[in-house]
Amino acid sequence: MIIKKITDLTDEEKTTLINRNKMNLENIYPIVREILDNVKNNGDSALKEYTKKFDKVDIDDFKVHKEEIEKAYNRIDYKIIEAIEKAHDNIKSFHEIQFKNLKEWEINKNGIKAGQIIRPIEKAGCYVPGGRAFYPSTVLMTVVPAKVAGVEKVVVVSPPNGTEGNPATLVASDIAKADEIYKIGGAQAIGALAYGTETIPKVDIIVGPGNIFVTAAKMMVYGNNVAIDFPAGPSEVLIICDEKANNDYVAIDFLAQAEHDPNSSCIITTTSKEKAEAIKNKIMELINKNIKRKEIINSSLKNSAILYGNLDECINLSNEYAPEHLEIITENPREVLKYIKNAGSIFLGSYSPVPVGDYASGTNHVLPTSRCAKMYSGLSVDTFIKKPTVQELTKEGLESISDIVITLAEAEGLYNHAESVKKRLI
Numbered sequence: 001m002i003i004k005k006i007t008d009l010t011d012e013e014k015t016t017l018i019n020r021n022k023m024n025l026e027n028i029y030p031i032v033r034e035i036l037d038n039v040k041n042n043g044d045s046a047l048k049e050y051t052k053k054f055d056k057v058d059i060d061d062f063k064v065h066k067e068e069i070e071k072a073y074n075r076i077d078y079k080i081i082e083a084i085e086k087a088h089d090n091i092k093s094f095h096e097i098q099f100k101n102l103k104e105w106e107i108n109k110n111g112i113k114a115g116q117i118i119r120p121i122e123k124a125g126c127y128v129p130g131g132r133a134f135y136p137s138t139v140l141m142t143v144v145p146a147k148v149a150g151v152e153k154v155v156v157v158s159p160p161n162g163t164e165g166n167p168a169t170l171v172a173s174d175i176a177k178a179d180e181i182y183k184i185g186g187a188q189a190i191g192a193l194a195y196g197t198e199t200i201p202k203v204d205i206i207v208g209p210g211n212i213f214v215t216a217a218k219m220m221v222y223g224n225n226v227a228i229d230f231p232a233g234p235s236e237v238l239i240i241c242d243e244k245a246n247n248d249y250v251a252i253d254f255l256a257q258a259e260h261d262p263n264s265s266c267i268i269t270t271t272s273k274e275k276a277e278a279i280k281n282k283i284m285e286l287i288n289k290n291i292k293r294k295e296i297i298n299s300s301l302k303n304s305a306i307l308y309g310n311l312d313e314c315i316n317l318s319n320e321y322a323p324e325h326l327e328i329i330t331e332n333p334r335e336v337l338k339y340i341k342n343a344g345s346i347f348l349g350s351y352s353p354v355p356v357g358d359y360a361s362g363t364n365h366v367l368p369t370s371r372c373a374k375m376y377s378g379l380s381v382d383t384f385i386k387k388p389t390v391q392e393l394t395k396e397g398l399e400s401i402s403d404i405v406i407t408l409a410e411a412e413g414l415y416n417h418a419e420s421v422k423k424r425l426i
Helices: 011-019 029-042 044-054 066-075 078-100 136-149 167-175 186-195 212-221 247-258 273-288 294-303 311-321 333-337 354-359 395-411 415-425
Strands: 002-005 105-109 112-116 123-127 153-158 180-183 205-207 236-241 265-270 305-308 325-329 345-348 389-393
Touching: 002 273, 011 311, 029 044, 029 186, 029 212, 044 186, 066 167, 078 136, 078 167, 112 395, 123 136, 123 186, 136 153, 136 167, 153 167, 153 186, 167 180, 186 205, 186 212, 236 247, 236 311, 247 265, 247 273, 247 294, 247 325, 247 354, 265 273, 265 294, 265 311, 273 294, 273 305, 325 333, 325 354, 333 345, 345 354, 389 395, 395 415
Parallel strands: 002 305, 123 153, 123 205, 153 180, 236 265, 236 325, 265 305, 325 345
Antiparallel strands: 105 112, 112 389
C-alpha cells in the first residue's frame, strides 16, 4: 500500500491504479463454454454432474420446497430474521419511490402522437453468491426491485449448503417473495437460467454478483435471448477526505471494504501528506490488532493506496477511477458531490459508511465495478423495466411527414418503405 502525491504518480502507476483488478476472463472462457454447452444440451443431468464436482454433494431435486423454507426459519436466530425483515422494508420503500418516478408520456403535434410506455420484464433470475459466505442481503437487493417493477416470475439461484439451501438465503427469499428458489450455483446456474432445464425455467434477465466464473458465464450468455445487469468484479471503495475527517472512521471504512475479497481495491484520497500518513498509521494499528478476516485484508492491500493532493485533484482522480462505492468525508460533502461524475453509490459525511448501503439504507448494493460506473448505474427497478415507444398518426399527421419518410427511404434504397407511405396518401 503506497502513500504518494497524486501529481507524482507515474503513468504506469496511474494506469495500474485506474485499471485495478481487471478480471482476466480469456483463460477461463473455454472452461465456462464447456459448462454452458453441457447445461444447454443436457439440462438437469449436467447440473447434477457439476454440483457433485464443485459442491461435493448429490442433489436430485434442485428446487427448494415450502417445507425446507419453513425449516430454515427455525435454523436461524430470530434477530437475523428481524433484521432481514427491516432491511426488506427499507429497500422496498426506496425502490417503490424509484418506480413511482418512472413516467409514461406522450406528445401530440400535428396529428402525430408519440410517446413511451412502461412494461416489466416477464421473468428474472437472481444469482446470490455462496462461496466464502452467504448473502441474504443480496437476495433482497435483487429480488425486491424486480418485484416492485412488476416482474411476473422472480427466480433465485444460490449454491447449496450441503444438500440444502442456506437458511438465511431461503428466509430472505421468502420475505422478498421470490417465486422460485433453486440450490444451484456457479456458471452452471447461469446456464440453467439462460437456457432453461427440465426443472429450472429460462428467464429474460440475469442479475446479481458472483465469482469470475459466474461473471464470465453472464457475459457469454448475454444477447442469447437473455439480458444481464452488468459485469461485476471484486468490490472497491474510494474515500475522499479532508483534514477534519475522523481517522478512525476512514481507517475502519477502508478495512471494511478490504475484508470483502483478496482482490478488493481500496483507495483513500486526502488533502495533505500528514493526513495520509496518519490514516495509514491508524490502518496498520488496526491490522496489527486481532482484527477478523486479516488474511483477506492483507491480500487486498496490494491493490490499495493512500494518495494526497488538493481537493480538486482528489475529485478528478475519483471521477477517473469511477469507484463502485464513493465515500465523501469532508467539511461540506454536498459541495463536493456537485463535481462527482462517476460512481456506483455515494456516501456523504462522517455517519454514512458503505455498510449502511450494503444492508439497510434502502439503496441497492449491486453496483458496477472496474470503472463500469462510467457507463452503468447500479441495480434498480429500471433494470427490470422496458420502455417501448408508441406512435399513432392521423392521415393529416402522416401527410405532414410523408415527404421526409419517402425521400429518406428512397435515398437508402428501401423503396417499399416509401411505398407503404405512398399507398396511404392516394
